[in-house]
Amino acid sequence: MKELSLNILDITENSTKAGAKNIIISIVEQGGCMTVTIKDDGCGMTKEILQSVVDPFYTTRTTRKVGMGIPLFKLAAEQTGGSLKIESVCEQDDPVQHGTTVTAVFHTDHIDCPPMGDIVSTLTTLIGGNPDVHFLFSHQMDGKTVGLDTDELKSVLGDVPLNTFEVLKWIEAYLKEQYDAPSSI
Amino acid sequence: MKSLAELAAIRDKMKDKVVLREGTSDMRVVVGMATCGIAAGARPVLNAFVELVNDEGLAGKVTVSQTGCIGICQYEPVVEVFEAGKDKVTYVKMTAEKAKKVVEQHLKGGEVVTEYTIDSAKA
Numbered sequence: 254m255k256e257l258s259l260n261i262l263d264i265t266e267n268s269t270k271a272g273a274k275n276i277i278i279s280i281v282e283q284g285g286c287m288t289v290t291i292k293d294d295g296c297g298m299t300k301e302i303l304q305s306v307v308d309p310f311y312t313t314r315t316t317r318k319v320g321m322g323i324p325l326f327k328l329a330a331e332q333t334g335g336s337l338k339i340e341s342v343c344e345q346d347d348p349v350q351h352g353t354t355v356t357a358v359f360h361t362d363h364i365d366c367p368p369m370g371d372i373v374s375t376l377t378t379l380i381g382g383n384p385d386v387h388f389l390f391s392h393q394m395d396g397k398t399v400g401l402d403t404d405e406l407k408s409v410l411g412d413v414p415l416n417t418f419e420v421l422k423w424i425e426a427y428l429k430e431q432y433d434a435p436s437s438i
Numbered sequence: 439m440k441s442l443a444e445l446a447a448i449r450d451k452m453k454d455k456v457v458l459r460e461g462t463s464d465m466r467v468v469v470g471m472a473t474c475g476i477a478a479g480a481r482p483v484l485n486a487f488v489e490l491v492n493d494e495g496l497a498g499k500v501t502v503s504q505t506g507c508i509g510i511c512q513y514e515p516v517v518e519v520f521e522a523g524k525d526k527v528t529y530v531k532m533t534a535e536k537a538k539k540v541v542e543q544h545l546k547g548g549e550v551v552t553e554y555t556i557d558s559a560k561a
């Protein structure tokens with residue numbers, strides 16, 4: 254992937270596929286470190302799937318095809334000297350508190366750290382494709398934080414869906430404005 | 439500053455429109471957004487379709503949606519067009535630029551852009 258925002262789009266699509274109702278995307282940049290966390294309350298993964306996902310070459314390959322999304326994200330993080338971690342509780346083991354958290358750490362001063370790219374487009378794509386999912390986004394940088402909570406927008410919009418063209422345009426402008434605002438240092 | 443008040447204004451404007459929009463869409467544009475599609479550039483292709491369909495006033499007639507892996511990874515980004523009573527059209531190796539032509543010629547004009555289809559890619 255050319256941009257981290259594309260990996261984030263791809264990894265978050267796993268969460269929507271897992272039936273998540275709430276997805277938290279958080280990016281924290283501090284010094285030379287960037288931590289990306291994608292947390293969902295979807296169906297989660299069994300121990301076997303979790304094992305094969307992190308280590309695709311150890312998969313039994315009998316039950317499912319080998320996915321590329323997580324290995325690519327892991328590789329991107331590791332190439333900067335960072336790491337990727339997945340925690341998951343599957344629905345069968347805990348019918349109430351199930352879900353998956355993917356955490357990737359990047360060393361942003363490393364020459365192989367990919368650019369973030371168009372994260373705003375990633376968010377409008379996710380919201381446009383999954384208007385009924387609650388997305389909570391925050392991007393903390395040195396000196397400012399950009400954020401979006403689709404529940405807050407829904408309480409204003411009422412019956413008008415989040416994937417209405419004009420609404421997506423508003424979200425795009427709202428986020429861009431936050432990114433363009435001067436930081437406090 | 440973008441404000442929630444502005445969003446409320448959009449809501450009020452849309453409420454009146456909802457009735458008009460409920461007519462069934464004649465055409466469906468589906469963009470493959472699995473890992474292979476995203477890596478090959480599906481995000482700008484999807485966004486181009488969303489923008490163009492709206493700009494050309496086709497929103498009542500055409501819906502644009504996302505799907506997972508269509509299963510022909512080497513041809514990504516892949517876009518499928520469904521229309522009642524017609525065969526599915528599969529466009530391959532799409533770009534935002536090609537999307538313009540598909541919107542103009544196919545979605546608006548009803549004429550398939552043959553040179554972008556999988557059949558001509560295979561030929």
Ligand SMILES: Nc1ncnc2c1ncn2[C@@H]1O[C@H](COP(=O)(O)OP(=O)(O)OP(=O)(O)O)[C@@H](O)[C@H]1O
Nearest residue numbers: 267268271295297306320321322323324353472473
């Ligand atoms: N958030 C999640 N919740 C539940 N299961 C998940 C989640 N993320 C990944 N998985 C499981 O791990 C598998 C591998 O994910 P990965 O993204 O690597 O590949 P994929 O989605 O199967 O295919 P693709 O190559 O198109 O991404 C998924 O098929 C799914 O079974």
Ligand SMILES: [Mg+2]
Nearest residue numbers: 263267322473
């Ligand atoms: Mg995936």
